[in-house]
Amino acid sequence: MEIKVESFNKIEIIYITVEEKINKNNLKNFLKTNLELNNIYSYKNKKIHLSYIYELKEYQVSIIDISCIPIFYIFINIKMDSTTVFICDDFFVLYKDYQPYYIKKLDDHVSKQDIKTYIQSKLNLEIFQIKEISKEQLNTYIENSQTNNYKYKFIYLDTNKSFIYYCLYVILIFSCFMYFFDTITNNKAQDNNNLQIEKELLNKLANIKKEKQFTYVSQILLYIFEKEKQLHIDIQSISYNNEKINIIVSSNKKDKLFDFLSSFNSTHINNINDEKNKYILNATIIPIK
Numbered sequence: 001m002e003i004k005v006e007s008f009n010k011i012e013i014i015y016i017t018v019e020e021k022i023n024k025n026n027l028k029n030f031l032k033t034n035l036e037l038n039n040i041y042s043y044k045n046k047k048i049h050l051s052y053i054y055e056l057k058e059y060q061v062s063i064i065d066i067s068c069i070p071i072f073y074i075f076i077n078i079k080m081d082s083t084t085v086f087i088c089d090d091f092f093v094l095y096k097d098y099q100p101y102y103i104k105k106l107d108d109h110v111s112k113q114d115i116k117t118y119i120q121s122k123l124n125l126e127i128f129q130i131k132e133i134s135k136e137q138l139n140t141y142i143e144n145s146q147t148n149n150y151k152y153k154f155i156y157l158d159t160n161k162s163f164i165y166y167c168l169y170v171i172l173i174f175s176c177f178m179y180f181f182d183t184i185t186n187n188k189a190q191d192n193n194n195l196q197i198e199k200e201l202l203n204k205l206a207n208i209k210k211e212k213q214f215t216y217v218s219q220i221l222l223y224i225f226e227k228e229k230q231l232h233i234d235i236q237s238i239s240y241n242n243e244k245i246n247i248i249v250s251s252n253k254k255d256k257l258f259d260f261l262s263s264f265n266s267t268h269i270n271n272i273n274d275e276k277n278k279y280i281l282n283a284t285i286i287p288i289k
Contacts, residue, residue: 015058016034031050031157045066078131085115089106233256234251246283252278261281
């Protein structure tokens, strides 16, 4: 089967800052939570290339169509040093230990020296090889990639399991109804017992829906507290009511409060006050599911 190469502008990349590297057993749940915080909910026909950047304590998550390989993979079989930077027209990729480690979009008119200085300051790397790739070379590498064998693993995420559980319970309930019908026909004395079983199953289904809602709200609150830490602001109060989050935050810089609000899709400022060289913001956050 022919392997397609995903161009850089079609690869969705997000960055996740962490305190330390995530345990492998928790990695999929960690990714799902953070993808949803970035409003990415569909994992169907997608795969993920994940790189943990030790120098930044950051995960770089590249989301690719399941039938493709990312364009930064096409350099794998090229002779290189253990640390090599490939510079193309619209991106560069740093290979470390012969595998993609750090990818970055390039703006126009960025020089080779600018990229070198950026890597040295950003990743604290002093010695590395640089290869500039022309459009013609890039096309050649893409053509050759059809016969390459790629040893790097992707991560595949399942769709939301709560929905799967919901479907299973619906099927189970339907099966129970059929069972009840046959049982009632054969022995009417079992009616009360069967109705009690049906009620218990419906209660379990309702509990799953509640757990799903709790998980969603927990993720939003986790994101809010992460933003508080990143922006060095103070949360004075927070409450969840009628699917809205009411919050009061303060900072000695008004811009920090606006940066906080810009992290969400839908917000409303109730009021903002200046008290003793400190700005206090009263706002409503409307989560979008």
